[in-house]
Amino acid sequence: MTFELVTIATEADNYNYLLHTEDKTVLVDAPPGVDPIMEALVQRGWGLDEIWITHHDWDHIDGVDIMRERFGARVRGFRGDAHRLPELDVAHDDGDSFDFAGFAVTVMHVPGHTEGHVAYYVPQANVVFTADTLMALGCGKTPESGLHQMYHSVTRLGALPPETVICSGHEYTLANGKFALTIEPDNPDLIERIAGAKQTRATGKPTVPTTLDLELRTNPYLRVGLQSVKDALNMSDASDEAVFVEVRRRKNSF
Template identity: 55%
Template sequence: MSFEIVTVPCRTDNYAFLVHGNGRTALVDAPEAAPIAATLDGRGWTLDEIWITHHHDDHVEGVAELCGRYGATVRGAAADAHRLPPLDHAIGDGDSFDFAGSTVQVMDVSGHTVGHIAFYLADAKAAFTADSLMALGCGRVFEGTMPMMWQSLSKLAALPRDTTICSGHEYTEANGRFALTIEPNNIALKERLRMVAEARERGEPTVPSKLSTELETNPFLRAGLDDVKMLLDMTGRSDAEVFGEIRRRKDSF
């Protein structure tokens, strides 16, 4: 099965994603309706499904309007149903469902919020991670705990290295400036930041990204490495503790 994934810029710095294959189209998150509808209509696609990652307004604001316009069905976390738009299909960690003849796996990636989920579509080699794993970063830990967020990121890090990570915001430049404070001599990181700057100068998104690139450059995925622990003077500390220290530093950066 061949899928086309389209990144749709929304609001100030949000991204939604359209997934099209076998004549069907799904939307991952709905920050606002207008740019998503314009992209659908411009391509001659209708909208069959909306997959919600978490309850924050900048990921669900356009759901009602898009459902009214296209009659799409909505999937979201059963654990978060009380604060999501009305769900047609309530799902949870370890569940899977069929989309366009392919299997979509549901992963609980709580931390940023409790009940945040990600969607992994192996046939497209893509994971839709929203505000869990992000380009050169991860979401703030608003509702969960640092160990919970580390566990969630570790799940995503275990996906195949060629997985495309479709995350929810254009924060890459700022995340990269922080990443350099953790690993100032990371050559792969410096090269990535050069490419990110060039892309932004051209007005291009820096999302999505490859998991292999994140593993080489994203400090939040590298908390378990001995070299990173040494740089932070945290040799011998647990991976989750090191992650928590990196996240706290980013919160005040």
């Protein structure tokens, strides 16, 4: 089976994704400013069969009904947060699996940024849509759930195969990288990645998607189990979770 993944810049710093197979297309989240998404679909001659919602924030759902009405797309989301989402055609629980054009898709409940945040993992395509949970060189804020929930969610995503493509929801890479250097200033992979990201942004291109392998080598939230990181934070004997909480606490005030 073949597929095409399209990254679309929307809103101020949002990214949305189209996953297209031979005859079907899905959109992950829909911001209020849907014109770039419409243009991408029209240019390629694609329809829109489904919309997968990751969480309830306005910049991820306010365009859902517009896209549904225009294309007749079926909408999927998390059952536990259905009361805060646009009307769902299909409500999912954690661990649910469904078929999309021959691809098996697993719904992963990954709270932290919001209580009802989910990710969509498509193993046959080696891609996971993580929105505001696991991000390029970072993780999302935790206004609803908490740092402990975010730790478990990020750790769960970090256990996927290293070749998995990480499709996150915002262009935060350079800001996250600047902070990451305060944790591991001598990490050569991190230094190289930030230099590359600067060049990418200078040309107006997105720094996402990324790969889990690259995140494991550079993202401080996925490196909290390393003794070198614990020593640098003066937390040599602390648990991985405690180190994660401290790293995110520092980022909140950075």
